[in-house]
Amino acid sequence: MLGRFISFEGPDGSGKTSVLEQILPEIRKWTDKNVILTREPGGSEIAESVRHIILKPENTAMDSRTEALLYAASRRQHLAERVLPALNRGDWVITDRYVDSSIAYQGVARGIGIEEVYEMNQFATEGLMPELTLYLDVRAEVGLSRIERNRHVDEINRLDKEKLEFHQQVRQGYLQVLERFPERIVKINAENDIDTVSKECLEAILNHIRKEEETGL
Numbered sequence: 001m002l003g004r005f006i007s008f009e010g011p012d013g014s015g016k017t018s019v020l021e022q023i024l025p026e027i028r029k030w031t032d033k034n035v036i037l038t039r040e041p042g043g044s045e046i047a048e049s050v051r052h053i054i055l056k057p058e059n060t061a062m063d064s065r066t067e068a069l070l071y072a073a074s075r076r077q078h079l080a081e082r083v084l085p086a087l088n089r090g091d092w093v094i095t096d097r098y099v100d101s102s103i104a105y106q107g108v109a110r111g112i113g114i115e116e117v118y119e120m121n122q123f124a125t126e127g128l129m130p131e132l133t134l135y136l137d138v139r140a141e142v143g144l145s146r147i148e149r150n151r152h153v154d155e156i157n158r159l160d161k162e163k164l165e166f167h168q169q170v171r172q173g174y175l176q177v178l179e180r181f182p183e184r185i186v187k188i189n190a191e192n193d194i195d196t197v198s199k200e201c202l203e204a205i206l207n208h209i210r211k212e213e214e215t216g217l
Contacts, residue, residue: 003033003087005128006205007098009177010136011170012159013143014190015197016096019136022198023205024094030206036086039096041074044081050074055157062158068106068117072124075099079125098130100177100185105159108173109166114180132208134201135178136190140167 008016020037028035041051053059054070075098086093099121107117144167178185186204190197 002090004092004209005083005087005130006092006094007100007130007133008094008096008136008201009098009100009104009133009174009185010190011104011138011140011143011167011174013146014136014138015146015194016136018194019190019198019201020094020096022194023202026202027092027094027205031092034086034089034091036082036091036093037096038078038082038093040078040098040101041071043078043083043095046081047074047078050077055159057158057161059158064106064110064112067110068102068112068120071102071106072120075102075121076124079128084128095130098133099125100133100135100174100181103177104170104173108176109162109169114173114176130184132205133181133185134204135174135185135187136197136201137171137174137187138190140164140171142191143167 008020010016024035024037040047041054042048050070050073054062054067054074083093083095099118102117102121103114106112107114141164144164178187186208188197188200188204192200
């Protein structure tokens, strides 16, 4: 595998999409490699169909384990159809969400268990994890207020409609993931203004690459 694989994570309202839109042109200036931006759930035709099922606001009867399995299935299709071919070509793949989201949302907030969700996704991904993850940290109250403020332009999905306590648990889940994988994850304070957050994310990516080049990894 020759390409680079980087993920962006964060609770709802953390601003991942806005940050990615801002820094992607800068990343493309920095490398001569093809840089692909994708997202989960989704990122390919079949995976996007699964996304629609998962996030459809009317699907309130969905069982928690069904939800976790659908995320893993969408992720597998996304990898097979888009991510792995790109990495094997030497492209850079930057994804908005990956396995850490499932651990935080289903493993912790839904109460399924971190190990259970982690192992399910190890099967789905054959152990493929990003070399770097940027975690945009934001308190649930702040994230939800952003969603409410921008609801006329944002996609309001089934998870956005969960109660505050659920989103607080999601953040706690992410903090547990950060504790487990400190060598891979960089925490960014996403409550800062968009320009500051974008600058810190870009610096984290470039510093990671420079460090690898210096050590010969």
